[in-house]
Amino acid sequence: MSDQAIETSSDTRATGLRADLQEFWHYFSENRGAVIGMWFFIFVCLVALLADLIAPHGATAQYRDALLTPPVWQEGGDWRFLLGTDAVGRDMLSRLIHGSRYSLFVGCIVVVGAMAVGVTVGLVAGFVGGAVDTLIMRLMDIILSFPSLLLALVLVAILGPSLTNAMIAIAIVQQPHYVRLTRAAVLGERNKDYVTAARVAGVRPLRLMFHTILPNCMAPLIVQAALSFSTAILDAAALGFLGMGAQPPTPEWGTMLAEAREFILRAWWVVTLPGLAILLTVLAINLMGDGLRDALDPKLKRS
């Protein structure tokens, strides 16, 4: 055996997807909050998936004999309704469980939609450059000149109030952030040697954009995805609260809050619980987002 052979085999560093994931998990799990957030998020996802199985009552089933029943630990509580009932006798717990579906659905659709459009447009802007780039970036500046919630509100006013339109509006409002991030990342990568090499080797522009450059711009995009997931949930709930999102009797958490507003001084649980559900879900995702940033941002990595 030659010396050289020993040299190569002594390099035991693993490579490939598995190793990448292990490295990611190493950094991610250092952040205790991120791990807690992740477990809570998984819990919410399970609740949403199994809503029909675990919810004790239907989301819109009304129990006329039990209007505004307080939670079970309070005087007058009823064991049938663990977290009490609302003004028309619907079980709070069941509505909250079903509501998790809407919030997660909104988050997923908005992130996927805004990311797909934003990344594509950002890639084009950064890759093509010139007048196309200027035009796209000015367009994004225009969208960003409006406060996001206001623009979403106006877009919903144009499209008509519904959960679908709220999702479209929020996706439109969020997509400039992806465009800017992608463009900045592409500009950083565009002139690196590996891109030039690929170009010289005859790789076509589309493949160059999506296959060669994009994977190296993913880290900030993933962090942004976590951020915009939580913002989407908050904005959708805010639109629901203003009566411009999901419409009653949909058990969307923001819409539930809007219906509960008149009872704030009489029945604390109808107001407190849906908001708490929003807060905890958003908090869990933001905790995860902080962990993702720590794990994916090479600047913060301590090797």
Place this chain on the structure above:
Amino acid sequence: MFQFLLRRIGLIIPTFIGVTIAAFAFIRVLPGDPVELMAGERGVSPERHAALMKQFGYDRPIWEQYLDYFFSALQGDLGNSLVTKKPVWDEFFTLFPATLELSICAIIFAVFIGVPAGIYAATRRGSWPDQAIMGTALVGYSMPIFWWGLLLIILFSGTLGWTPVSGRISLLYFFKPVTGFMLIDSLLSGQKGAFSSAVSHLILPTIVLGTIPLAVVARQTRSAMLEVLSEDYVRTARAKGMSPMRVVGVHALRNAMIPVITTIGLQVGVLLAGAILTETIFSWPGIGKWMVDSIFRRDYPSVQGGLLMIAVIVMTVNLIVDLLYGLVNPRIRHVR
């Protein structure tokens, strides 16, 4: 610096034109033409419809209508509200001081708690106070503020009975607005108890609107401070035997504040979006509530005018922040 200024202003002009196009397009993309929108559910006869279309110039080419809109907007003519029939411009500026007053208070609240909290957390990195402060900041950052407002109302207005639920001042007091700022006007009026009434109306909305900026400012201050504290000049200052208070409070703080000030400036969009929710919850008579009400009343000229004015405010503040940033950080001026 002058070149930098020109370049930044040059960038803002196309954006401004784009914003006017967006506001102009808003009424056109709604289902129904402008006259039908104005008539609402009452409807109009075909002859009257044609006459009105001609009267308002809606039969002209679209670009001519746009230019018309653009130049009237530049002169402060944003059309009349469909509900009150008053000029949108006047309506906006009657209500704007209420939002401005609330926003200023919210920013003061955010800065005066957020900056010290961030500095404290940075100087004790990793300790339990640091974790507690940053944990609280993340909760604040994740807060659905419309719910937060309701909770505060339950606690302080309902259970404790300390603060009023809505409005800017008790109905007992009445005086002519001078500055539009209730805190100043109530003092000027000289009526006993007016000022404290205005303050008690302002407290809860300020906390609600200031919560997210507070969290952002605290997080930003901490990370900026951590970065600066690891710089050589800070180590030198420490090595010279300078007191820790002076190193952190004077030497480090000056440089750490640059990104924080930018962050504060960028909160204006957050504040105006937050004002929509805060003002709705507390029946605060500002532009946020006005926009929501106008959308529900289908008062489209008001929505259009408000949209344009708010975008212009956001753009102006961002421009000022950029210029200030260029002023304090010479490196920025020469980029690009």
